[in-house]
Amino acid sequence: MKDSRIYEELFIVQPETPEEEIDALIEQLKGVITSAGGTVTKADKWGKRRLAYRVAKKDYGYYILFEFTSGPTVVRELERRLRVTDMVIKFITVRIDEKLKKIEKRRKQREKRAARKPPAPVPAPAAPAPAAPAAPAAPAAPAPGQPSAPSAPEAPATPAAPAAEPKAE
Secondary structure: OOOOEEEEEEEEEOOOOOHHHHHHHHHHHHHHHHHOOOEEEEEEEEEEEEEEEEEOOEEEEEEEEEEEEEOHHHHHHHHHHHHHOOOEEEEEEEEOHHHHHHHHHHHHHHHHHHHHOOOOOOOOOOOOOOOOOOOOOOOOOOOOOOOOOOOOOOOOOOOOOOOOOOOOO
16 A cells, blocks of 8 residues: 555543444454555553543543554544444544654664764772861760760850940949
């Protein structure tokens, strides 16, 4: 197929739909794709999940994802069938081959950059630094049972307001 592209089709079926009907719908859609010359790469049933917002008075839906390769006419027919099927609440079709091309292009650019970049130099083991002079040690707390040494009174951390001087008479 010369006009072949890769698509993802995500559709949501009403949650109370029996499993047999969902399987029949999936097989019908697979048949539409393959009869037109397309190929189904993946058909995942995600199961019942909570919807982001209410759709057709439903809070839950049964999610199904198709990934397939075909031409645009097949997509139109697939969307037409999903639109007229009563059990389908919502659907969306996304062409993903362009996205895959962009991802592949970025990966190749990264590989080229990595090949051009010289390998990072391995740092040599550093020589031990000379020992710095020790800072003066703070007085240690006395051991239990030992008398404490008298210490100098500590200065207040914040300056106090100047005291009023008594007047000499």
